[in-house]
Amino acid sequence: MRKLLLGASAMAALSLSTGAALACDPDYTGVTLTAASQTGPYIASALQTAGEAWAKKTCGKVNVVEFPWSELYPKIVTSLSSGEETFDVISFAPAWSPDFTDFLSEVPEAMRKGAAWDDIAPIYREQLMVWNGKTLSQTIDGDVHTYTYRIDLFEDPKEQEAFKAKYGYDLAVPQDWKQYLDIAEFFTRPDKGLWGTAEAYRRGGQQFWFFFSHAASYTNVPGQKGAMFFNPETMDAEINNPGWVRGLEEYVKSSKLAPPNALNFSFGEVNAAVAGGQVAQSIGWGDTGVIAADPKQSKISGKVGSAVLPGSNEIYDYKTKEWKKFDHVVKSPFMAFGGWQAAVPASSKNQEAAWNYIEFLSSPAVSGQAAITGGTGVNPYRISHTTDLALWSKLFSEREAKEYLAGQADSLAAENVVLDMRLPGYFSYTEVVEIELSKALAGEVTAQQALDTVAAEWNRLTDEFGRDKQLTAYRASMGLPPL
Amino acid sequence: MRNDPIKYFFIWPALFVVLAISIFPLIYSLTTSFMSFRLVPPIPPRFVGLDNYTSLLANPRFWHVTLTTSIIAFISVAIQYVIGFGVALALHAKVPGEKLFRVAFLLPMLIAPVAVALIARQIFNPTQGPLNQFMTFLGFPNLPFLTQTYWSLGALITVEVWQWTPFIVLMLLAGLATLPDDVYEAASLENASSWRQFWDITFPMMLPISVAVVFIRLIESYKIIDTVFVLTGGGPGVSTETLTLFAYQEGFKKFNLGYTSALSFLFLIVITVIGVVYLAILKPYLAKHR
Numbered sequence: 001m002r003k004l005l006l007g008a009s010a011m012a013a014l015s016l017s018t019g020a021a022l023a024c025d026p027d028y029t030g031v032t033l034t035a036a037s038q039t040g041p042y043i044a045s046a047l048q049t050a051g052e053a054w055a056k057k058t059c060g061k062v063n064v065v066e067f068p069w070s071e072l073y074p075k076i077v078t079s080l081s082s083g084e085e086t087f088d089v090i091s092f093a094p095a096w097s098p099d100f101t102d103f104l105s106e107v108p109e110a111m112r113k114g115a116a117w118d119d120i121a122p123i124y125r126e127q128l129m130v131w132n133g134k135t136l137s138q139t140i141d142g143d144v145h146t147y148t149y150r151i152d153l154f155e156d157p158k159e160q161e162a163f164k165a166k167y168g169y170d171l172a173v174p175q176d177w178k179q180y181l182d183i184a185e186f187f188t189r190p191d192k193g194l195w196g197t198a199e200a201y202r203r204g205g206q207q208f209w210f211f212f213s214h215a216a217s218y219t220n221v222p223g224q225k226g227a228m229f230f231n232p233e234t235m236d237a238e239i240n241n242p243g244w245v246r247g248l249e250e251y252v253k254s255s256k257l258a259p260p261n262a263l264n265f266s267f268g269e270v271n272a273a274v275a276g277g278q279v280a281q282s283i284g285w286g287d288t289g290v291i292a293a294d295p296k297q298s299k300i301s302g303k304v305g306s307a308v309l310p311g312s313n314e315i316y317d318y319k320t321k322e323w324k325k326f327d328h329v330v331k332s333p334f335m336a337f338g339g340w341q342a343a344v345p346a347s348s349k350n351q352e353a354a355w356n357y358i359e360f361l362s363s364p365a366v367s368g369q370a371a372i373t374g375g376t377g378v379n380p381y382r383i384s385h386t387t388d389l390a391l392w393s394k395l396f397s398e399r400e401a402k403e404y405l406a407g408q409a410d411s412l413a414a415e416n417v418v419l420d421m422r423l424p425g426y427f428s429y430t431e432v433v434e435i436e437l438s439k440a441l442a443g444e445v446t447a448q449q450a451l452d453t454v455a456a457e458w459n460r461l462t463d464e465f466g467r468d469k470q471l472t473a474y475r476a477s478m479g480l481p482p483l
Numbered sequence: 484m485r486n487d488p489i490k491y492f493f494i495w496p497a498l499f500v501v502l503a504i505s506i507f508p509l510i511y512s513l514t515t516s517f518m519s520f521r522l523v524p525p526i527p528p529r530f531v532g533l534d535n536y537t538s539l540l541a542n543p544r545f546w547h548v549t550l551t552t553s554i555i556a557f558i559s560v561a562i563q564y565v566i567g568f569g570v571a572l573a574l575h576a577k578v579p580g581e582k583l584f585r586v587a588f589l590l591p592m593l594i595a596p597v598a599v600a601l602i603a604r605q606i607f608n609p610t611q612g613p614l615n616q617f618m619t620f621l622g623f624p625n626l627p628f629l630t631q632t633y634w635s636l637g638a639l640i641t642v643e644v645w646q647w648t649p650f651i652v653l654m655l656l657a658g659l660a661t662l663p664d665d666v667y668e669a670a671s672l673e674n675a676s677s678w679r680q681f682w683d684i685t686f687p688m689m690l691p692i693s694v695a696v697v698f699i700r701l702i703e704s705y706k707i708i709d710t711v712f713v714l715t716g717g718g719p720g721v722s723t724e725t726l727t728l729f730a731y732q733e734g735f736k737k738f739n740l741g742y743t744s745a746l747s748f749l750f751l752i753v754i755t756v757i758g759v760v761y762l763a764i765l766k767p768y769l770a771k772h773r
Contacts, residue, residue: 074735077523099523203718263630424524428737439720465524
């Protein structure tokens with residue numbers, strides 16, 4: 001009997017192990033990955049969904065640890081700088097890269113080839129995922145600011161007629177920011193619960209990226225890489241030049257054409273205002289279009305148009321100190337935030353499994369599904385994301401899908417696309433921007449006064465952190481060679 | 484008592500625990516406050532003497548946040564005390580439904596401040612919040628509760644009062660329960676009015692506990708961070724930023740550890756000065772009614 005039991009046990013164990021070997025590909029049985037993410041649903045839900053599928057495929061396990069947005073950076077940086085093995089996978093903003101790069105492992109060579117790799121939009125693959133020639137992270141979310149509008153309002157013949165009578169040109173997707181503000185003014189009708197636009201204006205609520213989107217159109221001279229934030233030769237702050245001031249003046253003006261108390265709007269409130277049919281247009285990340293198209297979350301599904309951000313036909317040239325005129329509107333879509341990235345700390349003991357998980361998470365199939373799922377926070381970053389119309393037809397009408405994907409693809413491929421700032425001590429730089437923006441929005445200081453204060457503080461911070469070191473990092477982040 | 488050296492053997496572990504848990508962090512923080520020490524971007528620590536302190540004292544933002552914190556603390560505690568005393572007297576007088584009120588009044592104190600702030604944020608919501616909807620219904624314009632300095636300060640004080648008045652009620656109610664009945668009986672025989680009884684008996688006899696309660700609430704109010712963080716983020720600008728939020732921004736967003744340590748010690752000094760002045764002012768009154 002004992003022999004029989006032993007034999008049966010051996011057979012069962014053998015069959016189980018054979019089954020496991022067949023089911024687990026590759027086999028990460030017993031491996032538990034700890035992944036750091038911001039509090040869900042944005043990004044965390046994408047990590048979790050992919051984690052569950054990856055666990056079924058590999059028999060490993062992914063434990064997603066969530067932190068509020070403001071806590072994520074401190075948690076990761078503390079863990080990395082102290083050399084702890086707290087996380088196997090970190091998800092983070094590209095702007096934080098300079099503070100992390102010394103502690104990250106490189107993307108495995110095997111992952112950096114093949115169709116799936118080439119499918120990643122070049123701006124990510126060649127710039128945002130690379131630091132000093134090394135590919136240290138994988139983009140898991142594409143982030144570029146685009147424009148969203150209400151098709152039903154824009155194509156209403158009565159509205160079109162009234163708009164033309166008032167402004168002297170056709171009501172259409174705005175080509176420049178003046179048109180954007182005209183449209184906002186035209187549709188501001190508080191008595192009907194309709195306002196012109198919605199942007200984030202709240203301190204600590206992603207406001208500065210919206211301001212940067214305005215300013216990018218007036219400061220990013222074509223052909224002059226890295227011209228927007230600092231002088232790339234001296235690292236002097238450019239943020240108080242006339243281009244920036246104009247951007248801030250228009251940003252402040254837009255706040256007056258937004259719903260009441262929009263000064264307390266973070267991006268979540270912007271999406272709620274758009275999906276609630278409160279505004280005629282808005283700017284922001286791709287989530288806006290996805291949420292507004294979802295009939296479960298939106299009152300305007302089926303009426304959501306998208307486009308590239310407005311531009312400008314004059315841009316301030318920091319070298320000549322003059323406005324450079326163009327015979328056409330130059331579009332300078334801003335890669336606000338730049339999209340979430342995933343990386344594996346060099347201190348992780350599960351590097352192979354961690355990269356395998358990231359490869360799975362960012363694969364065309366898994367990421368494509370995440371991109372069309374509202375609330376994941378995943379926006380297109382692969383070429384296949386913006387070309388697979390069938391994928392998006394589950395969410396959008398055909399016209400909505402075409403406009404949304406064209407808005408995303410054209411923004412990423414725009415000649416004058418603008419990279420977000422990536423510098424050591426990023427939060428020290430952005431904190432003063434938030435404070436001064438907040439004052440300017442409340443009417444406590446003028447745009448010029450606000451930006452003069454920011455510029456002075458940026459220069460002070462640069463000196464404190466080491467001007468040469470910061471200049472080297474800034475040039476590397478903008479894809480410029482060392483001086 | 485025998486002078487047996489073995490007693491040191493038994494005392495040392497306890498002393499070590501106390502040193503490790505409470506004294507060491509303070510000493511470490513004090514040492515850090517004399518250094519230039521940034522975690523991000525990583526800059527090697529170096530001794531800078533009193534530079535962090537002089538830099539802070541010369542920073543208008545420090546004085547601004549100190550003033551803001553003081554405004555929130557003093558006004559909210561004053562209102563809490565007045566309302567709290569009134570409610571405590573009513574409950575002590577056994578008004579009808581006193582038991583229900585007793586539980587209902589204590590509820591806000593039991594909720595986590597961050598949850599209170601989230602509830603308040605929804606109430607003050609510009610378009611969907613009930614408060615602005617009510618104001619609009621009455622014909623008032625949409626009020627900028629969380630986006631203009633004075634309204635924001637008012638909103639923060641209101642939330643503080645709502646949440647912490649119950650604490651004062653609880654403490655004063657306990658104090659009222661200890662007051663002797665015979666004094667009031669004697670006053671009634673002398674035909675002293677209720678108002679007179681309050682000013683000449685209740686208030687003076689409640690002074691010691693009032694001083695303690697207000698002192699505790701003042702110190703606690705100076706530490707306010709969660710409500711401000713959720714409701715206004717310190718904005719607009721830095722107009723509603725408090726000392727602890729300023730310390731959080733410097734320490735956990737900018738990782739300027741030396742500067743933050745100096746700020747923490749200046750915060751300690753501010754609180755100590757306020758405490759000493761407060762007690763010094765009230766000392767003669769306390770001595771008089773002892």
